[in-house]
Amino acid sequence: MTLLRIKENFIKTLKSFKQIIPMILGVIMLVALFITVVPKDFYNVIFVGNKIIDPLLGATLGSVAIGQPVTSYIIGGELLNHGVSLIAVIAFILSWVTVGVFQLPAEALVFGKKFAMTRNLLSFVSALAIAVLTTLTLSFL
Amino acid sequence: MNKDFSKKNNGKLIFLLLVIALYLILALVNFPLAKQSFLAFLQLLKQIFPIFALVVFFMFLSNSFFNAKKITRSLGKNAGIKGWLISIIGGILSTGPSYMWYPFLSELKEHGMRDAFVVTFFYNRAVKISILPMMIYYFGPTFVVVLTFYMILFSIINGILMEKFFKISPE
Numbered sequence: 001m002t003l004l005r006i007k008e009n010f011i012k013t014l015k016s017f018k019q020i021i022p023m024i025l026g027v028i029m030l031v032a033l034f035i036t037v038v039p040k041d042f043y044n045v046i047f048v049g050n051k052i053i054d055p056l057l058g059a060t061l062g063s064v065a066i067g068q069p070v071t072s073y074i075i076g077g078e079l080l081n082h083g084v085s086l087i088a089v090i091a092f093i094l095s096w097v098t099v100g101v102f103q104l105p106a107e108a109l110v111f112g113k114k115f116a117m118t119r120n121l122l123s124f125v126s127a128l129a130i131a132v133l134t135t136l137t138l139s140f141l
Numbered sequence: 142m143n144k145d146f147s148k149k150n151n152g153k154l155i156f157l158l159l160v161i162a163l164y165l166i167l168a169l170v171n172f173p174l175a176k177q178s179f180l181a182f183l184q185l186l187k188q189i190f191p192i193f194a195l196v197v198f199f200m201f202l203s204n205s206f207f208n209a210k211k212i213t214r215s216l217g218k219n220a221g222i223k224g225w226l227i228s229i230i231g232g233i234l235s236t237g238p239s240y241m242w243y244p245f246l247s248e249l250k251e252h253g254m255r256d257a258f259v260v261t262f263f264y265n266r267a268v269k270i271s272i273l274p275m276m277i278y279y280f281g282p283t284f285v286v287v288l289t290f291y292m293i294l295f296s297i298i299n300g301i302l303m304e305k306f307f308k309i310s311p312e
Contacts (some may be wrong), residue, residue, distance in 0.1 A: 022157040032182035077279030097267040
């Protein structure tokens with residue numbers, strides 16, 4: 001590859017990336033707002049101990065939660081220690097990582113509304129299904 | 142085509158302006174909280190910067206070495222098992238927030254990457270090798286193996302469902 005070609009490709013890459021910068025900045029600003037506004041012990045007090053409501057709550061909270069995946073495992077581990085059911089904790093962790101309500105507008109802008117909505121909906125349902133299947137499988141092992 | 146492109150870019154700018162407006166409203170209601178959020182934004186930006194560089198590098202590699210023909214062969218309609226494997230491993234190995242990968246995946250998609258593989262890539266971002274010790278500490282090794290198995294399985298199921306039931310273009 002010639003130097004000129006490398007330069008051309010680099011400029012092309014920067015141009016593509018430049019177009020996406022406003023969207024990424026918007027998402028990061030939303031994430032920062034969420035982290036600041038939502039208190040850290042919020043998740044501990046929200047679960048009610050119901051076998052059906054808690055997994056749904058877990059998946060819903062995980063969907064709107066934002067942060068590093070590692071944070072979801074720490075919170076999930078602590079929730080488990082506080083007596084929250086394993087199904088609810090798994091649903092919470094999985095939807096935290098795979099569903100992004102706050103990123104949805106950005107995802108829709110890049111991949112299309114239908115794609116973004118469908119992907120997030122599938123991820124939400126999968127979080128619940130995996131939570132049930134994992135708990136069932138573990139009960140047999 | 143150009144109209145769509147410009148509409149998409151305007152949408153991204155409007156999105157940013159709406160978020161800025163949200164900060165301004167918060168500043169009027171609760172200035173210390175808005176300031177704290179803005180400082181958290183700067184901190185996040187600092188943390189994410191290396192990922193920016195990584196994504197730009199991947200996009201550069203994609204522009205330099207992969208043309209539409211190559212991408213269609215590896216990640217297109219007839220990619221087969223190879224396509225699934227690339228998206229699973231790519232999703233597991235990718236780092237940083239998922240939105241950082243939008244530009245790169247969007248480019249691959251424009252060059253012929255299947256929607257199913259994009260979905261599979263995103264789902265496998267839930268499987269993180271770096272988090273495994275933390276997962277084992279809290280939940281035990283059996284749990285980690287079972288959960289990882291289901292996550293990978295559902296990443297494929299979600300990819301297939303995306304194309305089958307919702308009839309999103311497999312091109």
